[in-house]
Amino acid sequence: MDRARRGSRIVAGSAAIGMLLAAPVQAKKKDAAGPVIAMSDSFRAAAASVRAALEAGDLVTAVSRLSTLQPTSDFENYAAAGLRFEAATRRGDIQAQRVALTDMFKTASVPPADAPRLRYMAGLYSFQVGNYDDAVAQLNYARTLGYTGIDATMLMADIQMRRNKPREARPFVDQLLAQYRAAGRPIPAAWYDRAIALGYQSGDWAAVGALYRERLAAYPSTGNWRSAIANYLTAPGMNPQVQLDLYRLQAAVGAMASERDFQAYASLAERSGHNAEAKAIIEAGRAAGKLVATQTVTAGLMKTVTPKAAKEIGALPALARKATAAGDGSAAAKVADEYFSLSQFPKAVEFYRLALAKGGVDAGRVNSRLGVALARSGDLANARTSLAQANGEWANVAGFWAVWVDQQARQSASSTPPPVLARTQAVAGS
Incomplete structure (x- = not known):
């Protein structure tokens, strides 16, 4: 030390x-x-x-x-x-x-x-x-x-935190993280946690989100993903659609760990009009052993969404035709959201792009979801571009998804054979 x-x-x-x-x-x-x-x-x-x-x-x-x-x-x-x-x-x-x-x-x-x-x-x-x-x-x-070492900044932050003076501690914690970054040194997880706690106390949710994303990039365990998303979801006044996309991310990283996770996700999907998605998440929760058929809330929800899901899927082709002929992009964005909720990501990409081309839509929301749909379709490079264009309240959720996209890219790169090996395999298989 x-x-x-x-x-x-x-x-x-x-x-x-x-x-x-x-x-x-x-x-x-x-x-x-x-x-x-x-x-x-x-x-x-x-x-x-x-x-x-x-x-x-x-x-x-x-x-x-x-x-x-x-x-x-x-x-x-x-x-x-x-x-x-x-x-x-x-x-x-x-x-x-x-x-x-x-x-x-x-x-x-x-x-x-x-x-x-x-x-x-x-x-x-x-x-x-x-x-x-x-x-x-x-x-x-x-x-x-002239002594400006990381250890001195750390000590000043420690002192203010032990004195229960979060306002005085926060500038030192911010300075400490900046010093670690400038030195190219990994930031200890405990200091991310302290910085996040100070962000909570001050109500600085933009900083909390940014710190969680940086922490996840450095420490990308499933447990850390769940903690980050679950804690960030407590931000006051969060748009329900932003919440929905955070639950979708939690599912994508395999961090749905409890009855509460599945129940909250399914309930929010149903309230958003995505009955087939709600049905699918309840079924996934039961298959994972996190939900049981007799669980009151999800049992009642399943009874409600099952017939609606069939109608929802059946009506989609006609809605897609109308959206194509519409004068602005609002109908196309809604159709894209439906395809997205059904995990038909290439179709979702098609209609999100149509929505942006026609205009008259929340570009931050559409770009965020277009980026996710591209990533889920395997187009990670273009996914990054679209996610980076998300603005306003969608910038934070897009940022969380961008961390996941980067992790997918690294996993893909590590599983791809080196060029010489790839050519050798091709020759051997010919």
Whole structure:
């Protein structure tokens, strides 16, 4: 972990002090980088004995010898504090590490190049002992010295969240994710979750959707898909048709996991006038063992939609002819929606394109569903183009489907034989 590595680097810095202890006594020129090294022979010998015990792993002896150090110069005070820090680090004594760092800061011998990192470490140790005020002060000091590491941003976010200050935490969490992205490093799932939780608390559903999509691209498990869709569906005021397409996506990724999932999807499809789709999802739920025939809501729904589904399918050819002759695209969009609900995706593509050509339709909705229909027909490249053109309230659901399209494309690419192998197979089969 970054924080542990930072600590080990400071121990390495303390070891460098040990190298100075073994060097001849000489003062640096005033214009040389770093502290002026000024140690008496007696201090050098006493400090060297501490270093020897530390290197031997004899902490008891090292701590005992530390108490005999009697620094008299600024650099000797710095070196003694560095040795106390190393001993405290080896013991895992955070409080003692923090005290040793404070003693180092009291000197003028802290190398300027090390000061930003040391201030960050002071903030970390204050955080670990629960002194959040000092932790923030040290981290801000480190920032003024130029320390802008991911670990410092993470720590500031942690502090504000532990203080139950989500408004103050959110800018740090956003900055943290941006730093991960800029560094090309994978964002830990836990930080996506924290950012999403802060988005919920602030009611920023656009950010919640974007974060869920990014999280799904990085962690595309079935369970993560279900959690993302189920949670996003709780957004207030969501268009029922957008909700329906999210349930369709949940089914497409195989994330229908409970009676509630199937029941909610089927009920929404029925209310949208897609009786055959409602019937199909109830049958799928029963086949998956998530619904039983005696379940009250879906049993009643099945009784209602079954005769309507047959009429719906029978009326579709005539509706398609009328839509083709209509002056605008609204009838074509409705016919496309019907074909879509029946999983007849190539026909849905045909009529969504007709609807866009004729005009007079919600282009965001039509482009979103055209993109899905293209993807379900196997045309992933054009699916991306159409989904990217979805706007308004449809942009978010189209974005979720775009993540699924990208995952389908990767799966297809990984299952396609390399060109040489493909040609070999073709020759072998000829």
